[in-house]
Amino acid sequence: MASKLALVLSTLLLAVNGQAYDGGDRDEDAFSWVQPLNTTILGPYGHSPAVLPSPNATGAGGWEEALQKAKDFVAQLTVEEKADMITGTPGPCVGNIVAIPRLGFKGLCLQDGPLAIRVADYASVFMAGVSAAASWDRDLLYERGYAMGREFRAKGAHVALSPVAGPLGRSAYSGRNWEGFAADPYLTGVAMEETIMGHQDAGVQATPKHFIGNEQETMRNPLYDVNGTVGAVTFEAISSNIDDRTMHELYLWPFANAVKAGAASFMCSYQRLNGSYACENSKAQNGLLKGELGFQGYIMSDWGGTHSGVASIEGGLDMNMPGGLGSYGVNWKAGSYFGANATAAVNNGTVPESRLDDMVIRIMTPYYFLGQDAEDFPSVDPSTANLNTFSPPSSWLREFNLTGESSRDVREDHGGLIRRHGAEATVLLKNVDGALPLKHPKSIAIFGNDAGDDTEGYYNQQNFEFGTLTAGGGSGTGRLTYLISPSEAIKARAAQDKALVQQWLNNTLIATSNVTDLWIPVVPEVCLVFLKTWAEEAKDREHLSVDWHGDDVVYSVAKSCNNTVVVTHSSGINTLPWADHPNVTAILAVHYPGQESGNSIADILYGDVNPSGRLPYTIALNGSDYNAPPTTAINTTGVYDWQSWFDEKLEIDYRYFDAHDIKVRYEFGFGLSYTTFELANAVEVESCTGSETVSSRPEAQPVMPGGNPALWEVLYNVTASVTNTGGVAGATVPQLYVTFPSGTTPAGTPPKQLRGFTKKTLQPGETAEVGFELMRRDLSYWDVVSQEWLIPEGEFVFNVGFSSRDIRATAKFAPVA
Ligand SMILES: *[C@@H]1O[C@H](CO)[C@@H](O)[C@H](O)[C@H]1NC(C)=O
Ligand SMILES: *[C@@H]1O[C@H](CO)[C@@H](O)[C@H](O)[C@H]1NC(C)=O
Ligand SMILES: *[C@@H]1O[C@H](CO)[C@@H](O)[C@H](O)[C@H]1NC(C)=O
Ligand SMILES: *[C@@H]1O[C@H](CO)[C@@H](O)[C@H](O)[C@H]1NC(C)=O
Ligand SMILES: *[C@@H]1O[C@H](CO)[C@@H](O)[C@H](O)[C@H]1NC(C)=O
Ligand SMILES: *[C@@H]1O[C@H](CO)[C@@H](O)[C@H](O)[C@H]1NC(C)=O
Ligand SMILES: *[C@@H]1O[C@H](CO)[C@@H](O)[C@H](O)[C@H]1NC(C)=O
Ligand SMILES: *[C@@H]1O[C@H](CO)[C@@H](O)[C@H](O)[C@H]1NC(C)=O
Ligand SMILES: *[C@@H]1O[C@H](CO)[C@@H](O)[C@H](O)[C@H]1NC(C)=O
Ligand SMILES: *[C@@H]1O[C@H](CO)[C@@H](O)[C@H](O)[C@H]1NC(C)=O
Ligand SMILES: *[C@@H]1O[C@H](CO)[C@@H](O)[C@H](O)[C@H]1NC(C)=O
Ligand SMILES: *[C@@H]1O[C@H](CO)[C@@H](O)[C@H](O)[C@H]1NC(C)=O
Numbered sequence: 001m002a003s004k005l006a007l008v009l010s011t012l013l014l015a016v017n018g019q020a021y022d023g024g025d026r027d028e029d030a031f032s033w034v035q036p037l038n039t040t041i042l043g044p045y046g047h048s049p050a051v052l053p054s055p056n057a058t059g060a061g062g063w064e065e066a067l068q069k070a071k072d073f074v075a076q077l078t079v080e081e082k083a084d085m086i087t088g089t090p091g092p093c094v095g096n097i098v099a100i101p102r103l104g105f106k107g108l109c110l111q112d113g114p115l116a117i118r119v120a121d122y123a124s125v126f127m128a129g130v131s132a133a134a135s136w137d138r139d140l141l142y143e144r145g146y147a148m149g150r151e152f153r154a155k156g157a158h159v160a161l162s163p164v165a166g167p168l169g170r171s172a173y174s175g176r177n178w179e180g181f182a183a184d185p186y187l188t189g190v191a192m193e194e195t196i197m198g199h200q201d202a203g204v205q206a207t208p209k210h211f212i213g214n215e216q217e218t219m220r221n222p223l224y225d226v227n228g229t230v231g232a233v234t235f236e237a238i239s240s241n242i243d244d245r246t247m248h249e250l251y252l253w254p255f256a257n258a259v260k261a262g263a264a265s266f267m268c269s270y271q272r273l274n275g276s277y278a279c280e281n282s283k284a285q286n287g288l289l290k291g292e293l294g295f296q297g298y299i300m301s302d303w304g305g306t307h308s309g310v311a312s313i314e315g316g317l318d319m320n321m322p323g324g325l326g327s328y329g330v331n332w333k334a335g336s337y338f339g340a341n342a343t344a345a346v347n348n349g350t351v352p353e354s355r356l357d358d359m360v361i362r363i364m365t366p367y368y369f370l371g372q373d374a375e376d377f378p379s380v381d382p383s384t385a386n387l388n389t390f391s392p393p394s395s396w397l398r399e400f401n402l403t404g405e406s407s408r409d410v411r412e413d414h415g416g417l418i419r420r421h422g423a424e425a426t427v428l429l430k431n432v433d434g435a436l437p438l439k440h441p442k443s444i445a446i447f448g449n450d451a452g453d454d455t456e457g458y459y460n461q462q463n464f465e466f467g468t469l470t471a472g473g474g475s476g477t478g479r480l481t482y483l484i485s486p487s488e489a490i491k492a493r494a495a496q497d498k499a500l501v502q503q504w505l506n507n508t509l510i511a512t513s514n515v516t517d518l519w520i521p522v523v524p525e526v527c528l529v530f531l532k533t534w535a536e537e538a539k540d541r542e543h544l545s546v547d548w549h550g551d552d553v554v555y556s557v558a559k560s561c562n563n564t565v566v567v568t569h570s571s572g573i574n575t576l577p578w579a580d581h582p583n584v585t586a587i588l589a590v591h592y593p594g595q596e597s598g599n600s601i602a603d604i605l606y607g608d609v610n611p612s613g614r615l616p617y618t619i620a621l622n623g624s625d626y627n628a629p630p631t632t633a634i635n636t637t638g639v640y641d642w643q644s645w646f647d648e649k650l651e652i653d654y655r656y657f658d659a660h661d662i663k664v665r666y667e668f669g670f671g672l673s674y675t676t677f678e679l680a681n682a683v684e685v686e687s688c689t690g691s692e693t694v695s696s697r698p699e700a701q702p703v704m705p706g707g708n709p710a711l712w713e714v715l716y717n718v719t720a721s722v723t724n725t726g727g728v729a730g731a732t733v734p735q736l737y738v739t740f741p742s743g744t745t746p747a748g749t750p751p752k753q754l755r756g757f758t759k760k761t762l763q764p765g766e767t768a769e770v771g772f773e774l775m776r777r778d779l780s781y782w783d784v785v786s787q788e789w790l791i792p793e794g795e796f797v798f799n800v801g802f803s804s805r806d807i808r809a810t811a812k813f814a815p816v817a
Contacts, residue, residue, distance in 0.1 A: 048274040051287035054316045056358045057296045061262065061705040063369050067296075070364035074357050076103055079343050085360045087338040088323030090330075090391030091400050092384050093157065094119055094475075095300070095321045097363075098398050107400075108367070109380045110207075110300075110321065114162035114179050115471060115594065116478030117152045119388045120381065122409040124151060125478035127421055128471055128592035129164055130572050133181035133191050133616035134671075135425035136733045137759045141191050144421060145198020145206075147414050152204045154410035156380035158372050159205040159265060163195040164476070165254035166269055169572075169617060170215040170652050172626040173541045178571035178592055179476040182616030183653035184668065185253035186754045186778075192254045196261040203377075205264030205366050210302055212251055212284055213240030214269035216630035217540045219642045221270050221304070224327065238631060238642040239272035245746070246649045248782035248789075252288060256777075259293045260706030264366030266299045268317060275640075276315075279305045285316025294703040298362035303475075304329035309337040310345050318359040322391065332395060379404035387479070411481070415596055419484075420609075422593035422600025424731075427613035428586070428672040429576075435563060435585035437607025437674055438526060444494055445524035446503035447510050447557050449548055450532035450569050451487045458483055462534055465548065466505055469569040471592045474537025480595050486530050486567065489598030493606055511552035516560045527561035528605070529554055535571030540630045544575045544623040551577060558583040567601060569593075575623050579665055589615070607674060610730035612759065614671035614803070618654050620664050627656050654804045655750035669735050669754070669803035675726030675764065679734060683800050683811035686717045688773070693817040696791045698776055711777040711789055718772040720800045720809060724762035731761040736772040737804060738779070741794025741814070745781055752799060755779075772800075779815060791816050 059067030074082070081100055088095050088110075095110030112118040116125045126148055132141055145163070152160045167174045169183030177183070181191040192208060199206040214220065219238040242251060255266075266289060268279040278284060279301040289295045298318035304327055306312055306320045320338035322329045335341070345351040367373065382402035385393055428436070454467030458480035462473050468485045471477045487503055494501050504510050504518055515527075531550035535541050545551055546568060558564040558581050565586040568574060572591070578584055588611070593600050603609040620626055631644045651659050654668035698710035706712055722734050736756035740749045756772025779796065780789035793816045801807035 048276055048281055048283040051282045051291065052314055054282070054286045054314065054355060054358065055290045056354070057362045057365060059365060060294060060296060060703070063296050063365050066365045066369035067361065069368040070361045073103065073105070073364050074360045077360065079346055079353070079356070082356050082360050083339055083343045085363055086319050086342060086356070087336055088319070088321040088329070089398050090322070090332050090395040091398065092380050092382070092388060092402060094161070094388065094390055095159070096391070096400075108158045109156055110159040110161060111152060111155070111157040111384075112161050113476040114164050115476060115592070116148070117155050117157060117160070118475065118478055119384050119390070120155050120479065121383050121387065121407050122411060122481055123155065123479070124411045124414040124418060125471060125480050125595045126414075126418055127425060127594040128178050128476075129181045129191070130178040130616060131422070131425045131591040131593050132195075133187060134427050134589070134591060134613040135421065135759075136187070136614045136757055137424060138190060138194050140421055140424055141194035142198045143417060145195035146202050147198075147412070147417055149199035149202025149204040150412065151410045151414070152199070153202055154378055154408060155384065156378045156404070157204060158367065159207055160199050161207045161209065161267065161475070162199065163192055163206065164209055165192050165258065166210045166212050166214040166251065168215065168251055168254065168652070170646065171628045171630050172544055172573045172617070172623070173630050174215055175217040175535050175540045176214075176474070176476065176537055178472050178535055183618070184616070184754050185250050187616060187757070189254040189257035193257040193261040196258055196263050200262060200264065200370060203370050203372070205370060207265045207267050207300070208255055208258035208263050209267035210269035211255060211266050211289065211299070212269060212278060213242055213273045214271055215240060216644065217538050218630050218632050220538070221327065233639060235642055236640050237271045237277070238644050239275055239640070240644050240646065241274055242646045243649065244784045245782045246646055247288070249650055250652065255289070256293055256706055259289070259295045260712065262705060264297045264370070266295065266297065267302055268299055268305060270302050270305045277305070277307045279317050280308050280312040280315040282315040290316060292703070293707045294705050296362070296705055297366050298359065306337050309341040310350055312337065313342065313345070313351055313355060313359070318362050330390065332397060381408050382406040418594045419596035419599045419603070422590070422596050423603040423609035425591070425593065425613045426600065426604050426611050427589040427615055428604075428611035429589055429666050429670070430579060430584065430587040431672050432585045435565060436605060438605050440497045441494075441499055441525040442497060443500045443522050443524045444490065444502070445519055445527045445561070446487055446490060446501065446530070447527060448530035448550070448553055449505050449507045450530035451485065451503060451528070452505045453485045453488065454483060462536060468530065468597060469532040469534065469592070470594055470597045472535045472571050476537060482595060484596050484598035486528075486598040486601050489602035490528065490605070493602045507548045507550065507553050511549045511556050513556065514560065515557055524561065525563065527557050527564045529557050529564060529566045531566065531568045533568065533570035533574055540632070541571070544573050546570065546574050554578045554581070554584065565605070569597070573617055573619060575621070576619060576665060589613070610674045610728060611671065612673060612731035612733065614669050614733050615666055616668070618657055618664050618668045619666040620657070620662070625662060625664075628652060649748050650750050655753065658751045658804070667803050667805040669733070670806070671733070671803075673726070673730045673732060675724055675728045675730040677732040677762070677802065678723050678725050679800060679802070679808040680721040680723070681809050682721070683798055683809045684719045685798060685811050685813045686719065688714045688717055694776070694791065694815050696793065696816045697788055711780070712775050714773045714775055715779065715815065716774045718756065718774060718798050718800070718811065719769055721767055721769050722760060722762070723767040724764055727764055729761065729763045731759050732802065733757055733759050734770050734800060735803065737799040737801070737807065739797035739799060740781065741792050741796055744792035744794040749781060752804060754804070
């Protein structure tokens, strides 16, 4: 039935869109309109069935009242006003929907990004997603999301373009992994949920992005011809070709948490997905997101990610951002795929007005739900207009009345929060003979260009040779109002011990010197080496080493200093080839911790905070050990030829290394503490449903945000007991990895998958019981035949430990009789 309807609508689109289609199989999505489907070439996936029409919002999940307000609002709009509501226009914010003064609607302000309100002054720069994930701490994730949300709102932003679950981290090299959380759907899912609840509790709409399959930056957008002519494309963007099971169990998983958390809006991604552009892929938008997951909000395009009018509207896209045509959508004068084209398409009967209404209803429902219509919702800070290089005032086509105080300081006391978070998310990877914490050293040497103050300002630190690095680049960066460097913080701290502190920040000098010549005559008690690794949007990483000859710096220092402590600021994975060097006594991975970086690090170095971060990815022995590298080149010239086949399926990060028994340097979930912990042998599995066993198939319940509510039902509680066996207080992160029964679970299931974690602070000698609540989804695989989540028959193994490769206790249990 769905497929028959799809056939009819696709034919309609073919007739009215006026483009040259191939005349091929109409029972497929936009992809098939522009390229004949050849399943011999494409194989079992790489093409996308049409799922039409786009479902209407119902307000399910508590939005019913807000939905009614949205409907009442839409009832008063002209078709032109409706078109304004779905189409961005240049204005003070990164994305703008114009006001409708006659209805008292003040417009919508959409602002980047996932670690700060970027286009702003007097706002905080929080830690990046990768750092937040490394905390493995639900409370921290919520606090961060909430504090960020307060700053967005106080600056007058209705919508925060945050958080990120795409990229998930399929490839170690992807340029935007740091904006997201972990190379694991479960941890990322929890992080999405907490962040979104934090943002929205603060009154700001969250925008989980980039939906979906945005796993590399290279060729994420089409390559227009040399003259940039709109429509003249040399290559269409890369197509992420993902099979159905992998889609559900990896890439869609954290987005399901996002919908469950009540996310207001979604941002579709730049690249193609199984052949058609993600922002016009009806299978992804209508089928998976609005249908299967019951998403009640709206989908906006990534900036310039809209490549059609009618096809995108029918395919489920609700808002075109930033609204114009051309690369990144900023060619405002060239028109828009939405805007007047949407009006025309409704007026000439191509698009039913009910679809346009649903787009606006979806946009306005979360607005009312979050009380953004309140008189006291802050105005857009006028200062944003001048900071916005994306659509400066000279580009504006519509009127914006900027009122209220300019350059409002919205930072509150968030500096203290960011400092604490930065320390709590730091991962201690190595600590030999108690090198850390420092014990009042009287002589300290600091090395590396990442140690000192930035010398070229505080924004987009890409090419700064000198200066500490706290965020990556692109739309996900932040504008620092101040920055505590490691050098500054350590000097302040060392002053309490009246210590001698010497520093060398020139990496070339350090790498090419005999450092004993530098520090003469005082031999330092500890050598602190600070390294940095940049990554940014629109570019994938070329290597997994640290930048600026950082490895040579470590070797040079460690050659002469038997207490070398290395600290990395990094977007994520670094291979750390010197990790086993006997003189490298400690390693700290701080990632991108935000504006209080130096203080956070000093708190860890001196033991004020006991490290409790854990790796949210795997550090392999060699860069070449990682699978699924980005597709960086093709040898053919066909317009559609950029393809990325996700043939590794479920085997990303630790799932891959475990499945192939590959040795790694530091595994997923690993991290040390200044104290020690033990897990008792006994792992218990308690039923939470009143019956020991459960059905394989979930009860069919009406879809709610997040999907079938039965999938979120807690079925079992796996409990274990953890003890702090060391001498100081500290937090640890017991983790639960589930091994699915073999034989009854389809081939390709990874040996172990994270399905629970909990961060627990314990005093010396203290023991606590920890529980991992397993929902139905946690025990299910996606069955591509029945299109259901099924719990396989047979015995599961519940592995509890301190990392993915440090399993301390297990229990076996068969949930399905
Ligand atoms: C599909 O591709 C295969 C392999 O290139 C080719 O042999 C076959 O003729 C193609 N089929 C059609 C219908 O074009
Ligand atoms: C959406 O609701 C309108 C009535 O408001 C109805 O005409 C239309 O058919 C519905 N669309 C879908 C896809 O159910
Ligand atoms: C680009 O513009 C130049 C100068 O107008 C023209 O000579 C050239 O043919 C154009 N290239 C393409 C691919 O359209
Ligand atoms: C309609 O869309 C086309 C691209 O398909 C664009 O060239 C044109 O300018 C748009 N019209 C308006 C009025 O925006
Ligand atoms: C209706 O309007 C849309 C958008 O401008 C256009 O693409 C389409 O060709 C028009 N169809 C007809 C039948 O006029
Ligand atoms: C801007 O302010 C003027 C004067 O108060 C008012 O007439 C106009 O409607 C306002 N425009 C918008 C977009 O709010
Ligand atoms: C860093 O050291 C190298 C090697 O001694 C030197 O050539 C270079 O000029 C130094 N850079 C700065 C900025 O001092
Ligand atoms: C480095 O300098 C020290 C002190 O001058 C000296 O003892 C040592 O031999 C030098 N090492 C090298 C490799 O030059
Ligand atoms: C470690 O440092 C000491 C100096 O304290 C040095 O003599 C030794 O050679 C270093 N070891 C290595 C493996 O470089
Ligand atoms: C490390 O080097 C220092 C200074 O040269 C020396 O006093 C100390 O004994 C060395 N420690 C070890 C474990 O080699
Ligand atoms: C392109 O062709 C070269 C030479 O045949 C080959 O080595 C390379 O792997 C090919 N690259 C791709 C992306 O297919
Ligand atoms: C699971 O166990 C933990 C630890 O005993 C407990 O705190 C939690 O309430 C339990 N959850 C359920 C649903 O029973």
